[in-house]
Amino acid sequence: MKIPFSPPYITETVIDEVTDSLRSGWITTGPKVKALEEEIKKFSGATEVLCVNSWTSGAMLMLRWLGVKAGDEVIVPAYTYSATALAVLHVGATPVMVDINDDFNISVAAIRRAITSKTKAIIPVDIAGFPCDYDAIMQIVKSPEIKSLFTPTSEVQAQMGRILVLNDAAHSLGAFYQQGVRTGSETDVAIFSLHAVKNVTTAEGGAICLNLPAPFDNEALYKELRQMSLNCQTKDAFSKSQAGGWRYDIVGLGMKINMPDVNAAIGLAQIRVYSEILKERKRIFGLYDAAFKQCDWAILPPSEKNGRETSYHLYALRLKGFSEAQRDMVISKIAEKEVAVNVHFIPMPMLTLFKNLGYKIEDYPQAYENFKGEISLPIYPQLTDEQVQFVIDCVKEAVEEVAKSKV
Template identity: 75%
Template sequence: MKIPFSPPYINEDVINEVTDSLKSGWITTGPKVKALEEELKSFTGAQEVLCVNSWTSGAIMMLRWLGLQEGDEIIVPAYTYCATAVAVLHAGGKPVMVDTTDDFNISVKEIERAITPRTKAIIPVDIAGFPCKYEEIMALVEREDIKAKFKATSDVQEKLGRILVLNDAAHSLGAHYNKAQRTGCETDVAIFSLHAVKNVTTAEGGAICMNLPKPFDNTELYKELRMMALNCQTKDAFSKSKAGSWRYDIIGLGMKINMADVNAAIGLAQMRVYTSLLAERKRVFNSYKVAFSDCDWAIIPPAIDGEKETSYHIFALRIKDVTEEQRDAMIMEIAKKDVAVNVHFIPMPMLTLFKDLGYKIEDYPQAYANYKGEISLPIYPQLTPEMINQVVTSVKEAYSTIIG
């Protein structure tokens, strides 16, 4: 049978929720977006949650709100999807790439080495849904010697008085940073992706979680960012549509990145059963873990480390001691068995945009080492034991054919 890589989870509840939105007469930003925000807020423990039309646009808006000026630096891992750094460029900042560790995530040691007086934010990325070392990262930005280096270039930065930590939590909705704390509330800001291939989807979308310390008021910040996501218009379309409520004002230079109700309806139905969906993803992950446990060439991705636990978004299998070309050949063999796999990710310094900006993959040896042998296997609730067995068999046979 054909096994796709990452189809969305669509059941009758999702269809009914979307149909309800279509029949309501209101399909853009309105009550379903607000309901999804409340579900995410309750699930993650974040102080406030704002839904937008993508992770990328949400990150751009947050960095613009931070008030980046020319020359301001944002530290990002070299091993991530391009959006992490593209958002920095769109917001007027300079991405400073650092290497990762062998668990795929950003190296705290390399973060510290990269900090300068121009550093305004750090964007760690929870690769495959496995949380970064946030206790260490937050302790780092609060250190007196690091705060002494910090030079604010905007009122927001002055108010914060230190480097902002913005968690790229695109993969990690549902992950645990510790037993009592899910991702979404462990940093100043965390942004989830709700793209079509994510654990919870709105087809396209993102969710900004706000947890800024005092003197910031996250409830007031939510209101400010909600306006900013709607061209800084003082009244949203839903409110304007009410009889006699047409008048509005534009009070700043905003963006048009709001989420629509018809999209939010998909995620809303999924969030209501997400605990069970997570359990099914974990079932698939553990099935792979057992299946490859007797293969000395297979490096199993991290899932649980102390109180940290992944969201089981990606099963990032690595093949020991192979070249990039051998890994690619294995993927072609797997495809012959009607199994779709992927690679997460091509390190950013290998992409033309960033090569042209002067980044070199040779400067990030661990990122390249993680990438060259990585094969992402399908992992989603709809996978049956028979389908999992087909995936496992296709990978083992591909290894035997290519590596021998």
């Protein structure tokens, strides 16, 4: 039984929506992007939503808007996909990596220890879709002690008056941060990824959720950022193409990171049925939980705790007491049965770029502890109960075989 890891959720409804875009005569940024922004805004509870071409470019845009530059620091977890730190490097700033908790999320205590007068932003990451403790993080940045330490180096930072919290919500569209409160509305800024393997996809894409406090006007900021995402051009291509609408101006140094309508069409069709998609992902997560909770070698991923609930993006199973080499052997044996699994993630200090910048995995023991035994299992709506059971059986057999080999 051949089981891929994460195929896109493409139905006839999705195809029809994309075809509608193709037949419309307009395939770059236009009405479907705006419709997707409104759907994500409604679903997440965010004040405003701007769609762009990737999570990474969205994070770079927000850091540039904040005025983050060389000499500034941005706190990130050591355990995340590299884009979290790459966005910081791209604007010239320094990623300050801190360790994580057993539940994969950033350590709040480590954040507190890492804050200096150079800290301009914190980017927590909702690994696998399970939200971080944002109440505690927001409490830190709003505390008088930390606010007195804050040293703004741009007009926007001065208006902010404190460290900005940008939720890397790449995995957590549809998660609940509190009872009835979804991710995307709980921090100053949150950015969802709409990449091909995400719960809702536009093939490539990202969605910036804006919830800035006073004195910021989120509606005005949306318009400003939209212009920045189009090279700071005073008219978008849709407006400029209208009869007599050719004249435009470039009013600043922007970026070209807009989302096209033909991409937005995929996500638009999916998010309209996302509640059903989430139910199916939760079904599969539950089947895995029921099977592996009986295994003394299994550490189950977090799903619900204190009102928080995952988006069921990944099933991040961990093998208790297994070395990195043993975990890799388990993956190889599972692959022999044509089941594709993955690992989320290789901690950034283990990657060549970051090692060359001086980061050392020894400084992040929990990150390595989580990584060395982690295996991400397939979880997507198309999986049948029979297929899930096959995955479970393959994992159990592989783990038991490796455990017996005593490698």
